[in-house]
Amino acid sequence: MNLFRLKQSLRVASVMLAIGTVVVAGIAVLWPLRKPAVDPAAQTNATAAAADFTTIPPLESFKSVWAVDLRKPLFDGGAGPSNKPAFAAKLAGTVVEPGFSQAMFSLPGGQTEMHKVGDEVAGAEVLEINADSAIVLFDGQRLTLKMETK
Numbered sequence: 001m002n003l004f005r006l007k008q009s010l011r012v013a014s015v016m017l018a019i020g021t022v023v024v025a026g027i028a029v030l031w032p033l034r035k036p037a038v039d040p041a042a043q044t045n046a047t048a049a050a051a052d053f054t055t056i057p058p059l060e061s062f063k064s065v066w067a068v069d070l071r072k073p074l075f076d077g078g079a080g081p082s083n084k085p086a087f088a089a090k091l092a093g094t095v096v097e098p099g100f101s102q103a104m105f106s107l108p109g110g111q112t113e114m115h116k117v118g119d120e121v122a123g124a125e126v127l128e129i130n131a132d133s134a135i136v137l138f139d140g141q142r143l144t145l146k147m148e149t150k
Contacts (some may be wrong), residue, residue, distance in 0.1 A: 087124055088107065088108045089105040090106045090145065091148070092106045094129055094131060094134065102115065102129065103134040122138075124136040124139075127142065133147065
């Protein structure tokens with residue numbers, strides 16, 4: 001008997017919710033909307049503006065939009081990546097001794113050069129030499145070069 005009462009109360013609740021939904025929908029449809037008061041001067045400007053939105057512009061007015069090249073680079077040259085050459089030398093090895101550290105650099109032409117702190121290699125100044133890296137100053141930027149592992 002208890003299950004019967006539970007089912008009956010659920011049916012009554014669902015019917016009440018359905019009736020409430022119908023009543024709210026009916027009120028929403030039938031309730032008159034109030035229009036805000038508008039100045040007559042402002043109303044003439046509003047109708048002119050509304051007339052502009054209801055007309056379809058001719059296709060010729062979109063030529064400037066169609067002429068835009070969407071495949072061009074996303075920068076205009078001034079703010080994008082620079083055309084400066086990259087640092088060409090690579091760190092091949094280091095010799096770290098107190099007061100006499102040197103770094104071995106591989107150059108693009110296949111040559112290998114040894115340089116100490118303060119020397120210039122491939123347009124960069126050697127600032128620091130560590131056991132597995134070297135720091136150089138190239139084009140105003142500090143670059144940390146790591147030894148290549150083979």
